[in-house]
Amino acid sequence: MIKLKYGNTNTFYIPCTGGGLLVDTDYAGTLPAFYKAIKQRHITVKDITYVLATHYHPDHMGLVSELMEQGVRLLLPDVQKDSVHFSDELFRKDGIAYTPIDASSAAVITCGESRDFLLRIGISGEIIHTESHSADGVCVVLDDGDCIVGDLDPFEYMEAYPENGPLKKDWERILSLKPKRILYAHRPERLLR
Numbered sequence: 001m002i003k004l005k006y007g008n009t010n011t012f013y014i015p016c017t018g019g020g021l022l023v024d025t026d027y028a029g030t031l032p033a034f035y036k037a038i039k040q041r042h043i044t045v046k047d048i049t050y051v052l053a054t055h056y057h058p059d060h061m062g063l064v065s066e067l068m069e070q071g072v073r074l075l076l077p078d079v080q081k082d083s084v085h086f087s088d089e090l091f092r093k094d095g096i097a098y099t100p101i102d103a104s105s106a107a108v109i110t111c112g113e114s115r116d117f118l119l120r121i122g123i124s125g126e127i128i129h130t131e132s133h134s135a136d137g138v139c140v141v142l143d144d145g146d147c148i149v150g151d152l153d154p155f156e157y158m159e160a161y162p163e164n165g166p167l168k169k170d171w172e173r174i175l176s177l178k179p180k181r182i183l184y185a186h187r188p189e190r191l192l193r
Contacts, residue, residue: 054150
């Protein structure tokens with residue numbers, strides 16, 4: 001697992017068979033900074049086979065379409081299909097040059113299929129649906145103990161939410177998989193053991 005920080009969002013590169021999986025990108029317009037960050041880590045765009053957004057807010061998916069134009073394939077959990085264009089209008093209003101994602105060539109999977117899919121590309125883990133931050137939110141939980149949660153609120157916040165609320169359900173599911181390290185998009189990592 002390689003952390004890439006080239007803007008406001010922590011992104012993560014997971015090497016795998018024949019390439020790698022990039023989890024999250026930053027805003028549209030950060031491609032030069034992205035190139036610099038991957039070069040410093042001895043990664044090329046050709047090393048990235050798939051890109052996955054933890055959710056489709058602009059600071060997590062801004063480079064997806066540009067990476068797809070360079071041959072990276074979008075990994076799209078079906079719970080995200082209706083959200084792929086969530087940020088299109090936000091980028092337009094902000095006057096940011098942005099090409100909307102063409103999801104027609106995406107590898108669409110269910111979260112239930114994610115373990116088998118990831119195993120086929122050499123990653124031991126799974127993608128789980130976590131909807132407390134965003135209805136299209138997903139986390140990547142690896143069997144080695146790393147867990148990429150995007151913008152999910154820390155589990156310490158559960159007490160501030162309703163007892164059986166979505167945040168508690170999300171964290172109960174994540175913690176049942178015994179993660180050792182929580183990797184956030186905008187917070188320092190958290191070791192659990």
